[in-house]
Amino acid sequence: RAIGRAVSLVEDNAPEAATLLEGLDRTRFDQALVLGITGPPGAGKSTLTGALTRRLRRAEKRVGIIGIDPSSPVTGGALLGDRIRMMNHALDPDVVVRSMATRGRLGGICAAAGAAMRILAAGGCEIILIETVGIGQSEMDIIRLADLTLMVLAPGFGDDIQAMKAGILEVADLLVVNKADLPGADKLLLDLATVFTDAAERDLRLLETTAGENKGVATLLERITLLAERCRKDGTLAARRRNAHALETVDWALEMLRPRLTELAEQVEHAPDPRLAAEQLLARFKTGTEI
Amino acid sequence: RAIGRAVSLVEDNAPEAATLLEGLDRTRFDQALVLGITGPPGAGKSTLTGALTRRLRRAEKRVGIIGIDPSSPVTGGALLGDRIRMMNHALDPDVVVRSMATRGRLGGICAAAGAAMRILAAGGCEIILIETVGIGQSEMDIIRLADLTLMVLAPGFGDDIQAMKAGILEVADLLVVNKADLPGADKLLLDLATVFTDAAERDLRLLETTAGENKGVATLLERITLLAERCRKDGTLAARRRNAHALETVDWALEMLRPRLTELAEQVEHAPDPRLAAEQLLARFKTGTEI
Numbered sequence: 001r002a003i004g005r006a007v008s009l010v011e012d013n014a015p016e017a018a019t020l021l022e023g024l025d026r027t028r029f030d031q032a033l034v035l036g037i038t039g040p041p042g043a044g045k046s047t048l049t050g051a052l053t054r055r056l057r058r059a060e061k062r063v064g065i066i067g068i069d070p071s072s073p074v075t076g077g078a079l080l081g082d083r084i085r086m087m088n089h090a091l092d093p094d095v096v097v098r099s100m101a102t103r104g105r106l107g108g109i110c111a112a113a114g115a116a117m118r119i120l121a122a123g124g125c126e127i128i129l130i131e132t133v134g135i136g137q138s139e140m141d142i143i144r145l146a147d148l149t150l151m152v153l154a155p156g157f158g159d160d161i162q163a164m165k166a167g168i169l170e171v172a173d174l175l176v177v178n179k180a181d182l183p184g185a186d187k188l189l190l191d192l193a194t195v196f197t198d199a200a201e202r203d204l205r206l207l208e209t210t211a212g213e214n215k216g217v218a219t220l221l222e223r224i225t226l227l228a229e230r231c232r233k234d235g236t237l238a239a240r241r242r243n244a245h246a247l248e249t250v251d252w253a254l255e256m257l258r259p260r261l262t263e264l265a266e267q268v269e270h271a272p273d274p275r276l277a278a279e280q281l282l283a284r285f286k287t288g289t290e291i
Numbered sequence: 292r293a294i295g296r297a298v299s300l301v302e303d304n305a306p307e308a309a310t311l312l313e314g315l316d317r318t319r320f321d322q323a324l325v326l327g328i329t330g331p332p333g334a335g336k337s338t339l340t341g342a343l344t345r346r347l348r349r350a351e352k353r354v355g356i357i358g359i360d361p362s363s364p365v366t367g368g369a370l371l372g373d374r375i376r377m378m379n380h381a382l383d384p385d386v387v388v389r390s391m392a393t394r395g396r397l398g399g400i401c402a403a404a405g406a407a408m409r410i411l412a413a414g415g416c417e418i419i420l421i422e423t424v425g426i427g428q429s430e431m432d433i434i435r436l437a438d439l440t441l442m443v444l445a446p447g448f449g450d451d452i453q454a455m456k457a458g459i460l461e462v463a464d465l466l467v468v469n470k471a472d473l474p475g476a477d478k479l480l481l482d483l484a485t486v487f488t489d490a491a492e493r494d495l496r497l498l499e500t501t502a503g504e505n506k507g508v509a510t511l512l513e514r515i516t517l518l519a520e521r522c523r524k525d526g527t528l529a530a531r532r533r534n535a536h537a538l539e540t541v542d543w544a545l546e547m548l549r550p551r552l553t554e555l556a557e558q559v560e561h562a563p564d565p566r567l568a569a570e571q572l573l574a575r576f577k578t579g580t581e582i
Contacts, residue, residue, distance in 0.1 A: 017566070018566060018567070018570075021564045021566050021567070022562070022564045022566075022567050024564070026563050026564075111565065111566070111569075114565055115565075115566065118564075245565055245568070246553065246556040246557055248565035249556045249565040249568040249569050249572060250549065250552045250553050250556050250569075250572075251565075251569075252565055252566050252568070252569030253552050253556075253569040253572045253573055254545050254548065254549065254552065256569060256570070256573060257545065257548065257573070258541065258545065261541045261544050261545065262537065262541050265537040265540045265541050265544075266537055271313070272317050273312045273313045273315070273317075273409075274402065274405055274406075274536055274539035274540040274542075274543055275308070275309060275312050275313075275402070275406065275543050276309070276312070276313050277536070277540040277543070278402075278540050278541070278542075278543030278544040278547060279309075279547070281540060281541075281544045282544055282547060282548070285576070
């Protein structure tokens with residue numbers, strides 16, 4: 001598949017990647033909706049992604065899915081398994097699933113995920129779901145590439161919910177209590193309701209799903225559409241796109257600099273203190289000969 | 292406490308930080324052992340860290356503990372809770388506990404964690420335990436700062452263990468099956484045994500603990516001592532220290548560049564493609580006026 005090959009070229013940092021990216025049709029990307037899906041392991045993100053995809057397909061939307069696998073060999077398997085379960089869409093040519101690891105790749109993960117989004121959109125995907133485990137700085141950065149972010153939670157995280165609530169609205173547009181059939185779901189919903197100061201906002205942005213049984217998924221999609229529309233009108237979406245562009249740009253730039261800095265750091269005898277060594281490293285950059 | 296204040300100064304990127312870091316006694320850091328402790332949430336890392344600390348204290352070792360909290364508001368609470376449980380060492384002046392978040396701080400996390408290690412060592416800590424959840428690129432990078440790494444696992448991760456096994460020996464010196472009293476522990480142990488091709492290595496590097504009951508902790512400490520000795524003799528430790536130094540240096544350098552790059556990226560009208568925009572950004576660096 002052409003889209004898959006294009007993403008691989010970028011991930012492998014192949015020489016053709018630059019030409020490919022610069023040649024992409026930007027209009028389609030501007031019109032596509034990028035939906036970030038995050039939350040702790042076990043909340044049912046992949047099941048929800050699958051359920052959303054089925055519903056989007058019924059509405060004849062072409063869907064792109066980007067799964068970000070954590071870089072650790074310890075937990076890598078968990079998401080990988082989820083990915084495979086999601087592959088029952090594998091035979092549908094209008095669903096493109098792409099999984100990328102945060103480990104052992106050239107280039108920043110934001111740069112790579114951003115490029116994958118652009119390629120998927122140019123390939124015709126009208127909605128792009130980007131799924132990531134909400135742990136780790138690089139994973140949270142990825143969410144900043146999305147137009148809208150869904151935070152998927154489930155009962156059973158105990159007292160951690162209290163620490164979690166602070167700041168949750170900074171990262172999430174929609175709070176989804178998944179596995180709503182499990183004991184504790186109502187309590188979690190009530191608990192999350194307290195983070196909203198405005199009742200109308202709460203009713204719009206907080207909801208329950210049982211993704212495994214397709215319950216609440218239609219409502220979720222309605223809310224996504226409503227919020228996307230609102231963000232488009234009030235300029236939030238445009239602002240987020242600008243921020244995402246800057247984030248991707250800086251990520252590319254830093255990753256372009258990293259090998260050169262690493263090489264220099266290994267070659268030169270530097271100060272025993274790494275902070276001072278870094279200043280010495282950057283001082284060499286000032287000469288303009290090292291870049 | 293002086294050590295705590297010093298770490299805070301660095302984390303806050305205070306003007307005094309540079310002078311402080313450059314003035315540190317490096318001999319003590321060279322002699323200290325940095326032990327990385329990683330593994331999935333729920334494996335019992337913090338309990339094991341606590342049990343190891345108690346045993347090290349009995350041997351009159353001064354212990355520094357650095358806990359890396361994941362940056363996500365979702366899971367931040369989990370580790371924070373663990374930290375607090377560990378605080379029963381809080382009244383022991385020879386145990387320094389330091390928790391740092393990966394989110395919302397100035398400077399790279401490797402740079403910050405590296406600086407904390409150096410400050411703790413200079414303050415007299417002979418062994419430094421650095422605990423991190425094994426998810427996310429930045430968290431895995433931190434483990435590369437350690438002299439030795441312990442991977443803590445527990446029964447109940449199901450089939451994920453299969454995907455996990457690949458590459459586990461690249462990141463871990465010791466594989467610890469914790470919660471060895473739970474059903475499935477023996478199966479996990481047998482399963483992990485298959486990653487070793489050498490029986491002697493397996494017997495040295497794979498072991499069981501039940502940290503909550505202090506079982507197996509003495510043996511674990513013996514193995515740590517043995518492996519540390521071996522790494523010192525065969526040059527592995529020196530090589531890891533050199534790599535860690537380079538990693539910290541590059542991390543500092545990139546973080547020093549990031550604000551300037553971000554500012555530039557926001558000011559200048561760049562190409563629609565972020566990769567090309569990054570090249571344009573770096574071209575401006577070449578003039579030597581932007582650094």
